Amino acid sequence: MSFANTDDGVRLFYETAGSGTPIIFVHEFGGSHWSWEPQLNYFSRRHHCITFAARGYQPSDVPAEVEKYSQKRAADDVVAVLDAAGIDRAHVVGLSMGGFAALHVALQHPDRVLSVLAAGTGYGAEKQFEGYFKGISEQVAKNFAERGSEEFGAVYAEGASRVQFQNKDPRGWRLFADRLRRHDALGAANTMRGVQMQRPSLYDLEHEFRALDVPVLVMTGDEDDHCIQPGIFLKRVIPRCGFAVLPKSGHTLNLEEPEMFNRMAAEFIAQVEAGRWGARDSRADPSQIMRTD
Template sequence: MPHITSHDGTRLYYEEAGTGTPVVFVHEFAADYRTWEPQMQRFSRSHRCVTYSQRGYPPSDIPNDPDKYDQAKFRDDVIAVMDSLKIDRAHVVGHSMGASTALHVGIKYPDRCISVVAAGCGYGSSADPKTVEASRAASRDNAKMFSSHTMEEGARIYGDGPTRQSQKYKDPRGYAHFVKMLGEHSSVGHAMTMANLQAKRPTLYDMEADLKKFKPPLLIVVGDEDEWCVDASVYLRRTAPTAGLLVVPRTGHTITSEEPDKFNAALAELFADAERGRWLAHKPSK
């Protein structure tokens, strides 16, 4: 099984397909490298596509050290994947937890990004400190839930959250596949990620100064049923100068697999415009 070794020695499983301009896919909390299959099949026809399981997600390593789950390490894992595969620049496509990581890559390493995608981004972000703390407390509670249940039980509980309901009823087969894959993860990895990344990472509002200077072309995608992320996505669009926003109707948080055709169409437009230097063609040149 192919692995790369990140900067702190954590081994990350990856798969790649296709040739051409590189794309690196960064999955959400309730996902792994397999979740990007609709995108891998579509874009490996024209691009070099890389998908990987983040630290804490099999078949990648599952560290027991809480210090190995901070946002900077997840961010630098993207660069480690690119470095190991000799990729100088790529489209960095992130979903939810992965979208936050993609934004941090775009901030810290803008020259490595042809473009950045932030889909379903912003859980826990608010201008209200009480709301932020409530979200952090929910993440800590989820960490305890994963620690006290089998992974299969935890998957059924977490996977039945309010922002997953549109997929559950719209696409029962796809939803069942999502829960099944979630149940194959690691309880330790999920508890560690919730307690040390989700409950501690900076909010979008904390990142405002950096977001106002964001350089790579940025596409924000959110489902209008994704109550966690709609307001945060609008805030992100208003803050990052290179951002465009797509709101997909009647769609929840699992947007990349719930509406893959619409999501893929948006990616195709971004990739083409960013590669031609035309993403901001609608604005006056400075």
């Protein structure tokens, strides 16, 4: 087993597969390093793939203090794993919580990033729902801490943007739900309180995003309602950003629609590596409907 050591003394489990241009996969709250198996199987044929368990997710360390968890720390942890794996720069692919981390890696450590794919990224970002999101996140944290992952994980796995996965692929969803029910309850509660509840809204980072010179692809499901408007926002403010919407899809995109996810991600990475993922053409004026002269 391979572990990265962070500057605050936390060990992070990681594994690698394949060779070629590096891709690091950053998991969501409901997943872990195992969430990316369909992507490792596909991309390791021509890329050096890395996946890891975030702090709070075994076999990584589970710090007892909530102060050990934050959005900045989540981004720094991605870099710690890259350092441990001997990688200078990588494509960073993240889902949900991992998508937020991927974007923050690009903002905090742009020299370590070849590109960012942020999927299912937006929960808690909408300004009108900030208070609601913090309140519901505290309730989720409390449920994990008091009821345990075995009981509450089953409830969490049937959220409004998870049932699409359940309906399309009951067997795949069941594996996801069973693994979620084995999460460390303290790690889940601390992650929810330290990372999810405290991270800044994407809208509060508009200035930083407008200055970001990194190729970005934002991907969302059309039934992942609270990620759609934040995705459109990111498309409008990040200069080199594309926006992909998967039809009849929810939150767990890489597992729910692995073939579509992989195909879009592969095309994005190929265009980045060919130098073809630039900023929007200045002639594509969003205020123009039709040209008249």
